[in-house]
Amino acid sequence: xxxxxxxxxxxxxxxxxxxxxxxxxxxxxxxxxxxxxxxxxxxxxxxxxxxxxxxxxxxxxxxxxxxxxxxxxxxxxxxxxxxxxxxxxxxxxxxxxxxxxxxxxxxxxxxxxxxxxxxxxxxxxxxxxxxxxxxxxxxxxxxxxxxxxxxxxxxxxxxxxxxxxxxxxxxxxxxxxxxxxxxxxxxxxxxxxxxxxxxxxxxxxxxxxxxxxxxxxxxxxxxxxxxxxxxxxxxxxxxxxxxxxxxxxxxxxxxxxxxx
Amino acid sequence: xxxxxxxxxxxxxxxxxxxxxxxxxxxxxxxxxxxxxxxxxxxxxxxxxxxxxxxxxxxxxxxxxxxxxxxxxxxxxxxxxxxxxxxxxxxxxxxxxxxxxxxxxxxxxxxxxx
Numbered sequence: 001x002x003x004x005x006x007x008x009x010x011x012x013x014x015x016x017x018x019x020x021x022x023x024x025x026x027x028x029x030x031x032x033x034x035x036x037x038x039x040x041x042x043x044x045x046x047x048x049x050x051x052x053x054x055x056x057x058x059x060x061x062x063x064x065x066x067x068x069x070x071x072x073x074x075x076x077x078x079x080x081x082x083x084x085x086x087x088x089x090x091x092x093x094x095x096x097x098x099x100x101x102x103x104x105x106x107x108x109x110x111x112x113x114x115x116x117x118x119x120x121x122x123x124x125x126x127x128x129x130x131x132x133x134x135x136x137x138x139x140x141x142x143x144x145x146x147x148x149x150x151x152x153x154x155x156x157x158x159x160x161x162x163x164x165x166x167x168x169x170x171x172x173x174x175x176x177x178x179x180x181x182x183x184x185x186x187x188x189x190x191x192x193x194x195x196x197x198x199x200x201x202x203x204x205x206x207x208x209x210x211x212x213x214x215x216x217x218x219x220x221x222x223x224x225x226x227x228x229x230x231x232x233x234x235x236x237x238x239x240x241x242x243x244x245x246x247x248x249x250x251x252x253x254x255x256x257x258x259x260x
Numbered sequence: 261x262x263x264x265x266x267x268x269x270x271x272x273x274x275x276x277x278x279x280x281x282x283x284x285x286x287x288x289x290x291x292x293x294x295x296x297x298x299x300x301x302x303x304x305x306x307x308x309x310x311x312x313x314x315x316x317x318x319x320x321x322x323x324x325x326x327x328x329x330x331x332x333x334x335x336x337x338x339x340x341x342x343x344x345x346x347x348x349x350x351x352x353x354x355x356x357x358x359x360x361x362x363x364x365x366x367x368x369x370x371x372x373x374x
Contacts, residue, residue: 001266001285004318022349029320033288082321082357089356 003032003049005159006141006152007060013151014053020112024058027090030083031062031106039066039104050142057092058110065103144193147186153196154178157207164200166258173235174205174256180231185209188216190249203258211249217241220252266290269297277372278306283315286323294323298330309334313346314368319353328359342366344373 004025011021028049035047050061087094091108098104141156143149157178161171190213197208212220221232221239232239237257241250267290270281280303286294303309311327313319319327327343334341342364345351354360366372 001287001289004285019348019352022352025318026320026349026353029287029318033320033322036288082324086321086353086356 009152009155014115017114023090024110027087028060030086035064039064048140052144058112061107063105067102140197142195146189146194149194150182160200170258188212206255208253210251214248217250217252276307278303279310281312285318287320288322291322291326295326308340311343313344319350
């Protein structure tokens with residue numbers, strides 16, 4: 001349901017036709033179901049969803065890092081079940097790939113003639129970068145072009161907070177944080193895509209945003225003219241900045257807790 | 261959102277017909293709710309079972325499987341079974357999977373629902 005809400009946000013931003021959105025939501029739900037049912041057995045593990053919207057086409061990648069999806073699920077056989085058959089029917093093109101280390105990817109491309117480019121938009125925003133693994137049980141969403149992320153972040157956070165049993169007034173706080181991020185973060189994004197990682201525990205939520213330009217994550221949370229400092233300090237429980245791998249890129253992590 | 265909020269099931273009985281009206285989303289999370297409702301004694305003993313899908317906004321293959329299983333079980337016990345056509349997304353999934361061809365599909369205003 002969460003991923004469908006995200007796709008509804010994307011559809012709104014690029015003015016996707018209702019029937020196209022239905023087909024995309026149905027196929028992507030089936031890919032996510034495969035992860036939930038087969039990837040990690042009885043354990044929990046990360047689910048990664050990447051969305052790339054271009055004029056006339058929407059591409060979605062659903063990835064897990066488990067080891068449990070049987071090859072037959074992805075193969076064009078009767079054993080594949082309804083889910084993969086639905087994906088193949090609804091997507092213009094699709095591919096199922098077993099990853100070298102562990103996990104699987106389902107890639108789907110949907111023709112969406114009415115989809116327009118979100119604003120602002122330019123050709124060089126279509127290059128997608130690599131993503132990092134997320135801890136167990138987390139949802140990670142990578143979206144390009146990056147401005148699309150702002151169409152989905154508020155509703156994604158609201159849905160997750162409601163699921164994590166946050167109170168209504170705390171969900172309103174989270175909306176304020178999302179609005180502040182929307183206003184301040186775009187100038188700090190390095191590259192064309194934005195990765196949003198969200199871990200959810202009962203009444204606890206951590207939001208991670210990357211990749212940000214070196215030095216910018218810290219600037220965002222200190223009390224500066226362009227920073228989110230006062231608001232972030234008041235509305236979030238804790239903040240941290242991490243450097244991504246060998247690059248200078250940064251990740252901003254904000255933890256929100258609902259004290260009762 | 262709790263699963264119970266995601267899928268609301270209204271059950272009514274009239275002259276041996278059990279009508280289950282589904283509102284919301286029938287997916288991996290909510291399918292067990294419908295499965296459990298359909299297996300209840302009152303539903304099983306009805307002479308006809310109707311699933312009203314008009315207000316069902318979304319269904320996935322796990323939801324579809326519950327509908328198909330309900331149909332098969334109804335056939336096995338000699339119970340009549342019908343569904344309404346549902347939202348465009350529901351109609352689309354029934355169509356591309358071929359499941360719709362096996363089901364009796366009634367109009368939203370059918371007298372069975374009144």
